[in-house]
Amino acid sequence: MILKVQDLKKSFIQGERKITVLKGLNLEVEKGESVAILGQSGSGKSTLLSLLAGLDRPTSGSVQVSGQDLGNLSEEDLTRFRGKNIGLVFQQFHLMKHLTAIENVKLPFEILDIEGGQKKAEDLLERLGLGHRMDHLTHQLSGGECQRVAIARAMMTEPELLLADEPSGNLDRETGEQVIDQLFDLAKQNQLSLVVVTHSEQLALRCGRQLKLRDGVLQKHEGQISL
Ligand SMILES: Nc1ncnc2c1ncn2[C@@H]1O[C@H](COP(=O)(O)OP(=O)(O)O)[C@@H](O)[C@H]1O
Ligand SMILES: [Mg+2]
Numbered sequence: 001m002i003l004k005v006q007d008l009k010k011s012f013i014q015g016e017r018k019i020t021v022l023k024g025l026n027l028e029v030e031k032g033e034s035v036a037i038l039g040q041s042g043s044g045k046s047t048l049l050s051l052l053a054g055l056d057r058p059t060s061g062s063v064q065v066s067g068q069d070l071g072n073l074s075e076e077d078l079t080r081f082r083g084k085n086i087g088l089v090f091q092q093f094h095l096m097k098h099l100t101a102i103e104n105v106k107l108p109f110e111i112l113d114i115e116g117g118q119k120k121a122e123d124l125l126e127r128l129g130l131g132h133r134m135d136h137l138t139h140q141l142s143g144g145e146c147q148r149v150a151i152a153r154a155m156m157t158e159p160e161l162l163l164a165d166e167p168s169g170n171l172d173r174e175t176g177e178q179v180i181d182q183l184f185d186l187a188k189q190n191q192l193s194l195v196v197v198t199h200s201e202q203l204a205l206r207c208g209r210q211l212k213l214r215d216g217v218l219q220k221h222e223g224q225i226s227l
Helices: 045-052 075-085 101-112 117-127 143-155 173-189 201-206
Strands: 003-014 017-029 034-038 060-065 086-090 161-165 193-197 209-214 217-220
Touching: 003 045, 017 045, 017 060, 017 217, 034 201, 045 060, 045 161, 045 193, 075 086, 075 101, 086 143, 101 117, 101 143, 117 143, 143 173, 173 193, 173 201
Parallel strands: 034 193, 034 209, 086 161, 161 193
Antiparallel strands: 003 017, 003 060, 209 217
């Protein structure tokens, strides 16, 4: 089991109000499995992903990644654990503007102080069809190219789990499909477990399971998704 989420709850204080976004959510993801998470805007999808990534702490309940309970890690250990074990891809790419494509991809190795980043980053960028774009700054790249750089960066440490928050949300349909194809190819080759938040039915259908976040819990997604 790569991901095990038990009775996850998350509340936020907004002014005078307490809002409970996640209300006892459970999820299990096996190695190599892909899961799409659908749900209305504001239903808590991004909140869930940040808890899965250990970017935020739950109010209660637990998240285990590759057997490690994230709640048992200090902030420092959590940052290190995330860097090694969890790949993150966001809608807005989150690339460093002053760095080139390959420098962005190598960043996780620099941060974790691991050798051999250059070769590995080159390989990943080649595999994603960006061999000719390695030394470009991110503003010289298209949206689809930026997202592929972000995917390459997320793959650098060979995580077992990749979390993606609307990865094609900022791309036109055709580009989005190309990027998603490549993401799934990489995931398959590397036996990666994927949790993908998406509004795209097409992307959701690429995943082995489709779940809907509603009223603070995950339900099997019924209807709506059809070709
Ligand atoms: N840091 C925060 N502080 C207060 N409220 C938050 C915070 N993050 C998210 N929320 C609230 O939690 C709810 C779910 O947000 P979010 O997870 O971003 O939804 P989604 O990604 O499904 O659109 C929203 O009502 C949002 O306002
Ligand atoms: Mg969101």
